[in-house]
Amino acid sequence: MEIAKPFPILKLPFLVLIDIVKNLKKLEIIELSLASKKCRLIIKSIKIPNPGVDFKLVTSTELSQTANDGRVPCSQQQFNYLTNYLKLRTYDIDGADITVEFERAWAEYVCDLFGNNISSLIFDSNISDLDLASLSNWINKRQSTSKMRLCRLYGDCNDSDSISQFFGARTFSIYHLSIQLKFSSKVTPINFGTLDMDEFVAQDEDIKHMPNWISVESVLTSNCVRIWIELCPFTATDLNRIIKGWINGNNSRLEILHLAIKPFDLDQFVEGIEYEQREFDLLRSYSWNSDVMFRREVTIRKGFDIVGNDGTVATFKIENRRWNDERLWDFTLVVWKNGC
Structure with missing residues (x-):
């Protein structure tokens, strides 16, 4: 069986290399950036079309399921490289030890690579040890002038206080806020502060417990x-x-x-x-x-x-x-x- 020879992509004329990179998928561009420091610098010098960065915080179970069904084809080598580049301690890729610290660092790496801010934030409100107020403050600092296209919360909601803290600390702008939480019967309405986004959508299919998404005062203001x-x-x-x-x-x-x-x-x-x-x-x-x-x-x-x-x-x-x-x-x- 003939073994495929490596393709010297970095020896191509720069204009040809630009066209190749622009036609790669986002994940392929990220994988290429992890090949070497030179690859990363070349990608950063290219204006990638539609370089929106989606940031999703998931539970360990979700991450394991995602890796198993092939939606995120990642390797231990890639994570090791990223860990060394970000100067973080080693994390397992099966989801058992990946922390919010690592996910933030990963988001910072991708945003820096594409020269863009976070365009969407999606997270399960039940992630253990997730400090939502700290998460909100981190986003405030990194994109004070850029409007986030989408912010979506999902999962079971047994306590709205931490979610209220997230929005209480928020100063960054959101175009579309989507709430897909399953409320327990005794949960109080979320305090969103001022609802100043363009679109606010709240959805649930459990009519047995009419969810207290929002107070009348929040709608009035x-x-x-x-x-x-x-x-x-x-x-x-x-x-x-x-x-x-x-x-x-x-x-x-x-x-x-x-x-x-x-x-x-x-x-x-x-x-x-x-x-x-x-x-x-x-x-x-x-x-x-x-x-x-x-x-x-x-x-x-x-x-x-x-x-x-x-x-x-x-x-x-x-x-x-x-x-x-x-x-x-x-x-x-x-x-x-x-x-x-």
């Missing part, structure tokens, strides 16, 4: 463009406060608010709110550009118009739907920034 919450415990009184808050000038950036909630008293909801019911044949659509949200368009038939104190018109609608044999209402509020 938010500065989000789009808020989309599946399974929400808000009441008619809560929605009445939110609508009146918008009318009085809260969250001038808001374009859409969607909540999946249990049926409520309509008279209590509209108390003190002036509205106009529109004709059945009237169809209006709101669409938006997003590379993260699964929905990018909402169509409202008929609906009820309200007018803010600044003259801006918004429309709310309520629709029935079934969820695991339970009856829910989809409440949607659309603000027509460019007229309706």
